[in-house]
Amino acid sequence: MKNPSHTFRKYRIAQKLIVTCLCCLLLHINASAQQLRVIVAGLNHDHIHNVLHAFNEGRVKIIGIAEPNKQLWLKFGKQYHLPDSLFYTDLKKLILLKKPDAVLGYNEVAGHLKIVQICAPLHIPVMVEKPLAATLPQALEIEKLANQYHIKVLTNFETTWYASYNNVYHTVNTDSIGSIKKIVFHDGHQGPKEIGCSAEFLSWLTDPVLNGAGAINDFGCYGADLMTWFMKGRKPIAVTAVARHYKPGIYPKVEDDATIIVEYPGSTGIIEASWNWPFSIKDMEVFGEKGYLHALDAKNINSRMRENIKSSKIATPLPADISDPIAYLSAVLNNRLPGTDDLSSLKYNMIVMRILDGAKRSAVTGKRILL
Template sequence: MLTRLTLLLLLITQFAVAQTAPKPLRVGIAGLTHAHVNTILGRLKKGDLVLVGIAETNLDLAGRLAKQYGFDMALVYPTIDEMLTKGKPEAVLDFGAIADHVKTVRVCAPRGVHVMVEKPLATTYADAVQMAALARKHKTQLLTNYETTWYGSNHRAYAVAHTDKAIGDIRKIVVHDGHEGPKEIGCNPEFLAWLTDPVANGAGALFDFGCYGANLSTWLMQGQRPTSVRAVTQQIKPDLYPNVDDEATVLLTYPKAQAVIQASWNWPFGRKDMEVYGQTGYVNTIDGNRMRVRLKADKAERPMEAPQTEAPASDPFTYLARLLRGETKPDALTSLENNLIVVEILDAARQSAKTGKAVILK
């Protein structure tokens, strides 16, 4: 049986913990059509975030997700503006069409609301520049989420190249991303409707998966813009994807390096891996944890593993909450600076694929 003194000490401890624990971050959701919205809806019970509103006009979709995840349909509003007024979120997570990201920032930034979008940042460089100007003017965060940001292997690869300087100066980067195709893997129809639309998504596999390689290459090249961009796209499955490319290869040139981005809806299975070659060795990632490394003194490559904890957080939403509470430093992969270059690369790649000519970046 607890003594009165023990009980009093326990109550004091619980009160102190409650006083020091940060309040849950108030978040709103703009759009539910992106299948990645399941990642946020599936973790609401964790407690570090509280959902205060959803902007979605498709009430059938909202109803299905409400039934699946247990949120109240009273949280669903027809516009972002109404959701901001009534829900008062600190940050908005955009899970709509890529072309609509700019609309979200136009509404949120002037009201001091931070925004995290799913990759890529925008469908055109002009939109990306406008979004950046709004975020900077109103001093709000504008972040872009990629699954690969939270891979421990990518951060270990960066450390091998830059912190340890174990492979010498980078000479070539090759990034592979994609899967069998959005229809083949069973993406929901609301997602497919804009994912396969050249205006709403910007392109097909070129934007859907080319953005990963542009993001990682820009990071590994420590924020350098490439001097030129050349791209080739194909429609290998025009019967399934008549309006967008399903295969894309992008070549980025730098003064002393190249990056090759291979984005595809035609891989035999899903993949997100990369190869980084330096003057004296290489480091290749296999998945989120496994890697292969060979240095100049090695007779053969050797396996390496990196725990997920080498990434800045376990997931984008944990990172967002910590960042806005001042508990972690900004991460380069999600940053506005990196992702402005990403969209510049994608915009140039789309132009190059159309004209058959390299685009020189001024």
């Protein structure tokens, strides 16, 4: 005769296993339901690898890719095992057919306006790779369309997702180093050709029309965006810039180095953007009345106070909703974040475009440009 208590225990174990499996299934279904359905516009930006990795890892659902260059279909289709059915040449037709949650722009910067011109009347949100546009007039047209059709137009910067930068920002806002006097940004690398950027990327990145500039737009935008964030969206007083052309044999059409000074009442931002660094660099130094914070990279922070008290730490990881561009976009579209006054917002990036425009005009004229 079977032991009743033993039978009951087996029944309870089986019951728990079934409940666990059902919970896992529901979590999977819920995650799939919340997964963003996006269309990718363009494949000629080397940052495309980021979203394709996210797709392969199941963090985003790419329902279509609009790209006129069919050689890029073959290249990325093979590399990421993408089905032929994903690829189209016409963005508008693809949007009407698939009805995505958002469109992600991975094309030349001057092409961002075209994406918004297509998406805005269809009420489709857009996120583009930095900077927002190649020129200020293009950015103004993007802003006009976004406001007219009430859509989100967001800009993705790698440095937005640096835990160290976020930690420094919140430390400054607790008044631990006093009011900001100066912020210095170093952004760049040895040069896009030198580090092995793809031919498709180089063809527009080094073009003054398609990219809007050289190092000024490519790397100056990071510091301009971060400075706008630290200044809480206030517009600067003036911009002064010096652009250099150290490698005309490699980059004949655009500057490859720039130093940009951005003036605020009581504070100054210095943006050093270059394709001439001896190594890849993205760091930030914040000088306050009482101390100094240095975000060396995405995680590490050094600090020094007036009393010569020095310390180092690893930054606290970012909250899930602001940990990467896909998570952030999902949070904005699902109304968990406003997306109106932050590093990716259209409001802040219009100020970024005014800083970059002022920098380009200053570099040409040799004058301090009042904004």
